[in-house]
Amino acid sequence: DSGVTQTPKHLITATGQRVTLRCSPRSGDLSVYWYQQSLDQGLQFLIQYYNGEERAKGNILERFSAQQFPDLHSELNLSSLELGDSALYFCASSSRLAGGAGTGELFFGEGSRLTVL
Amino acid sequence: EDQVTQSPEALRLQEGESSSLNCSYTVSGLRGLFWYRQDPGKGPEFLFTLYSAGEEKEKERLKATLTKKESFLHITAPKPEDSATYLCAVQARPSSASKIIFGSGTRLSIRP
Numbered sequence: 001d002s003g004v005t006q007t008p009k010h011l012i013t014a015t016g017q018r019v020t021l022r023c024s025p026r027s028g029d030l031s032v033y034w035y036q037q038s039l040d041q042g043l044q045f046l047i048q049y050y051n052g053e054e055r056a057k058g059n060i061l062e063r064f065s066a067q068q069f070p071d072l073h074s075e076l077n078l079s080s081l082e083l084g085d086s087a088l089y090f091c092a093s094s095s096r097l098a099g100g101a102g103t104g105e106l107f108f109g110e111g112s113r114l115t116v117l
Numbered sequence: 118e119d120q121v122t123q124s125p126e127a128l129r130l131q132e133g134e135s136s137s138l139n140c141s142y143t144v145s146g147l148r149g150l151f152w153y154r155q156d157p158g159k160g161p162e163f164l165f166t167l168y169s170a171g172e173e174k175e176k177e178r179l180k181a182t183l184t185k186k187e188s189f190l191h192i193t194a195p196k197p198e199d200s201a202t203y204l205c206a207v208q209a210r211p212s213s214a215s216k217i218i219f220g221s222g223t224r225l226s227i228r229p
Binding site for chain 1: 151161162163166216219
């Protein structure tokens with residue numbers, strides 16, 4: 001158990017809909033990363049927050065947004081969903097801005113599997 | 118643009134048959150290179166961090182090495198429980214842009 005909690009584990013929705021994925025980082029971790037993993041793309045970096053502030057952005061679509069709250073949990077909002085958004089969405093946390101004690105040591109949750117029909 | 122390429126995509130070995138996985142990277146300045154293991158339906162699990170060319174790290178049957186252009190994950194006398202997808206990732210300087218970029222992974226299967 002990594003200590004990172006993601007909900008929901010599975011989500012099935014229709015095209016055009018909006019969903020929110022939630023992540024609770026390990027206790028004390030200030031940094032949260034979001035990744036998308038699909039069969040043909042591998043793990044794609046979406047966005048990173050550190051102590052409530054956005055710190056790095058990857059190829060995140062404009063239809064997607066995220067935030068980190070004062071209690072350090074994070075939410076990833078996906079709107080106007082398309083079939084191609086079906087994927088596993090992972091949240092990872094670390095204690096430092098640039099990774100954990102070993103730098104780059106991210107602790108991943110079990111993921112939220114999104115299916116868009 | 119920072120890039121990570123892993124090969125082969127898939128590798129099937131007999132139990133006890135040693136081999137190596139490759140990770141080639143292109144970054145403006147390497148802050149760190151990382152190896153993760155991912156089991157089906159699970160999140161990646163951290164294995165190693167390598168910082169500079171010539172560095173090596175070991176854990177049980179795994180040894181990771183780093184050159185200026187690539188990293189290798191050597192697997193010695195693997196067992197079926199080593200079957201997983203192995204992911205390589207890099208972090209470039211400056212660290213203020215702290216995104217960590219992953220390769221597509223190598224799916225390793227060890228037959229008893």
